[in-house]
Amino acid sequence: MSNPTRAADSHATRDLAIAIGVVALGGALFAAFDIVEKIEALTSAFEQVELDEVLLAVALAFVMATWFAARRWRESRASLRALQASEHVQRSYVARLEELSSELLATEERERHRLADLVHDDISQSLYAARLRLSVMTRQLPEGELRELSSELEELTGEALTRARDISMQLSPPTLSDLGVAEALETLLPTLARRYAVTIALTPSPAFARIPEPARAPVFHSVKELLMNAIKHAGASRVTISAEQHGDAIEVRVSDDGHGFDPERRTERSGFGLFSIERRMACLNAQLELQSAKQHGTSAVLRVPLKG
Numbered sequence: 001m002s003n004p005t006r007a008a009d010s011h012a013t014r015d016l017a018i019a020i021g022v023v024a025l026g027g028a029l030f031a032a033f034d035i036v037e038k039i040e041a042l043t044s045a046f047e048q049v050e051l052d053e054v055l056l057a058v059a060l061a062f063v064m065a066t067w068f069a070a071r072r073w074r075e076s077r078a079s080l081r082a083l084q085a086s087e088h089v090q091r092s093y094v095a096r097l098e099e100l101s102s103e104l105l106a107t108e109e110r111e112r113h114r115l116a117d118l119v120h121d122d123i124s125q126s127l128y129a130a131r132l133r134l135s136v137m138t139r140q141l142p143e144g145e146l147r148e149l150s151s152e153l154e155e156l157t158g159e160a161l162t163r164a165r166d167i168s169m170q171l172s173p174p175t176l177s178d179l180g181v182a183e184a185l186e187t188l189l190p191t192l193a194r195r196y197a198v199t200i201a202l203t204p205s206p207a208f209a210r211i212p213e214p215a216r217a218p219v220f221h222s223v224k225e226l227l228m229n230a231i232k233h234a235g236a237s238r239v240t241i242s243a244e245q246h247g248d249a250i251e252v253r254v255s256d257d258g259h260g261f262d263p264e265r266r267t268e269r270s271g272f273g274l275f276s277i278e279r280r281m282a283c284l285n286a287q288l289e290l291q292s293a294k295q296h297g298t299s300a301v302l303r304v305p306l307k308g
Helices: 003-031 033-038 051-140 145-171 174-178 181-196 213-233 271-283
Strands: 199-202 238-246 249-256 287-292 298-305
Touching: 051 145, 145 181, 174 181, 174 213, 181 199, 181 213, 181 238, 213 238, 213 249, 213 271, 213 298, 271 287, 271 298
Parallel strands: 199 238
Antiparallel strands: 238 249, 249 298, 287 298
């Protein structure tokens, strides 16, 4: 039970206790009425007000107090029921939101697969066929500007083909679902290291293989996002990736030697990227933890439970 519910329940219990106390007090007063009647003769010579009037006033006060206490108790119980209903609706919304987040994550991964297949099976194949034809045409052309132009087109087509393969690999590496996170990273890291002139070290660990299958894609894309943050926003020259098992969770750590940042000021370092990672982790009941300081690099930890 939440704190507001406990507070409302406590108020209702208190009001009920007051009502019971007032009723008991009234009962005691009326039970003592006979005793008062017996001593009335002894006090009649001294009283300035009729005893019946006093008893009537007490009875009226008792009735009013009982009515007020009962009303307060009913109001408190009504507030408690309304609060409980509100909390039930809130829990339903939260559960639905978590369900929609999980569906969104699954849809996102399916779209990544679809786009990767489209790039690999369609665009890459078309580029490869065009490159082959350009290669044949270049060899058959006589020396001159036309042959030089054909050679340039062949080179551009080859670069586009390489880029298409890289995009397909970054979207959804085939090794990710078949082998695991470590193998997919081993395929991706050389491309990133070459493109951005940065050293990326992947520490081998059996913990990578223990990452649950539903968490592989979210962890892979989160690590990639952290890598890009380190390279583009922190100016890191070296990044290390490692994994360890602690109890019933796998911790994947991405550390860099960049200029660091204040974790409370997300706008300094790809706030949307970190939000995207946190969204993925929330769908897995996992966590993202950041440790960073100015000019002392950053260490990001993805803590993924072995069981959801």
